[in-house]
Amino acid sequence: MKSYTTGLVAMAIGILSAHATPLQIHARATDATDAQPAPVIQCLRQKHPQFPKQGQPTDQELRDCVAQSQPKAKRDDTIQSAAINELIYEPTGATNLTTRGVLTDTLQVLGKPLGVQDKATCVPNRGLGNEFAFGYDIQANAKRVCNDLKNSIEKKGLREDGGISYVIDQMGNAHDKRLHQLKDNVKITATYMLSIYPPTGMALKDVQTIASGIYDLCDDAILRLTSRDEGCTEDVKYYRPSKAKHYNDPGVLDGAIGMYFDGGLNTIAQLGLSFTNNK
Secondary structure: OOOOOOOOOOOOOOOOOOOOOOOOOOOOOOOHHHOOOOHHHHHHOOOOOOOOOOOOOOHHHHHHHHHHOOOOEEHHHOOOOOOOOOEEOOOOOOOOOOOOOOOOOEEEEOOEEEEEOOOOEEOOOOOOOOEEOEHHHHHOOHHHHHHHHHHHHHHHOOEOOEEEEEEEEEEEEEEEOOOOEOEEEEEEEEEEEEEEOOOOOOOHHHHHHHHHHHHHHHHHHHHHHOOOOOOOEEEEEEEEOOOOEEEEEEEEOOEEEEEEEOOOOEEEEEEEEEEEEOO
């Protein structure tokens, strides 16, 4: 698997006075999410105890675990991490936030709309782990991750019942918020899973046509999944002494987003994202 280490660092979102001072900071609690991976990872570890570090689940194992681990809560049901206070942070790299632009969230395929769902579905009762990625860290790799997901499915071959693949991204550009100062260049593992499940009885050539549209929408699905308003995120507040300014950027939580076909009547694909630390 490829190791993606490219990441952008955040542009200011909430700007206060040039004479602003940091808020009072308290000791930070250890998050349960650091010890417990997402349900889909826990499921796969029943047969592959070191996944995603080791192990190669079969397509059927992936399908079964995705089905068993479907998030049931909408994004508003997620919880906030304990003791979310303002951190001190001086980014070590560039400070340009990835621009979302206009999402291409709907295509016409086989004469019917194929699109990305408006809201992601998040794993319930999970706050942001101490080791985490900002939305722009994930978005910077979206096109490459989607290309790998596509290549994995195409290599195995689509069938009338669809296809499934995963990509393990060993990130080196994540962050650590255990102490008062936010750290860069932290290693975490992001596991992406793309499931395609067309309607029963659809001809293989039509499945292949729809899959092509799903691949085209994949990076937009990742953008939506990692965006504040539509995705699975939790805000991280920090203060930059060199700028004397306060910032507020979304960290990414475990979750999934679907793609629909035929005006939303059929959910035809799902893109999931889960995180594990490297300890």
